[in-house]
Amino acid sequence: MNLHSNHFLISGQVSQALAEDLGSGDLTAALLPADAVTQAQIISREQAVICGIPWVNEVYRQLDPAIGLEWLVEDGEMVTENQQLCRLSGNTRVLLSGERCALNYLQSLSGTATLARSYAEAVSGIDVRILDTRKTVPGLRQQQKYAVRCGGCHNHRVGLYDAVLIKENHIRAAGSVDAALARSKELVPDGVSVEIEVETLDELQQALKAGAQRVLLDNFTPEQLREAVKLAGGRARLEASGGINLATIREIAETGIDDISVGALTKDIRAIDLSMLFEQ
Helix, strand or coil: CCCCCCHHHHHHHHHHHHHHHHCCCCCCHHHCCCCCEEEEEEEECCCEECCCHHHHHHHHHHHCCCCEEEECCCCCCEECCCCEEEEEEEEHHHHHHHHHHHHHHHHHHHHHHHHHHHHHHHCCCCCCEEECCCCCCCCCHHHHHHHHHHCCCECCCCCCCCCEEECHHHHHHHCCHHHHHHHHHHHCCCCCCEEEEECCHHHHHHHHHCCCCEEEEECCCHHHHHHHHHHHCCCCEEEEECCCCCCCHHHHHCCCCCEEECCHHHHCCCCCCEEEEECC
């Protein structure tokens, strides 16, 4: 989903975030003159990949469309410490009331994008996709998945509704790998991705015999992954998953696997240090 063009989605997200922060009104900003006007700037305090500009713009659009924002960078751009990112101008009360909500989006999403860039760079030169997962902050899935793309990685399924991923407990409930895949062929509409998780090379063989097109290899060692790639022989797209981090991902990628899913992309969030400064 292209969130730059999906104003309705962003508008609803920002409306909820503003309601959470402002409630019945900003008691502190009300101490300032109602007609005061200020110029401000957002600056980076560290190197980062910027992400979240559409949400910042929407925060101030909802509070006061007259607020001026001039961005000097774009989403997905790497910035340096103390770099000016945006110039703002307008009503002082409004700038202050929107500051925290705007920066929450920009700092959090930039954190996700920056981490994603680190993973993308770690497998540079290897034909493999780094995928996110559903391990996202509740209420921020679309935003975080957008940030993953800004960082140079890729999205797995968005939710439970747009793809099938048959995991360990599904297989147990169905009775076997064969039974789970057979059921998916009966019920899943054409065009919907079906993937099955396996934990051993024997289960991989079962999945391949049953016609699996995508297989998730859970917690396989690099040696097991290389064996899995040989066993599959291109008959299915293979995805490695389970405890993969920046220290291990290149070795995993070099096994010849097609995809690597990394929960840390959206689960382990460290907000980027950014500041809004008022000019005197």
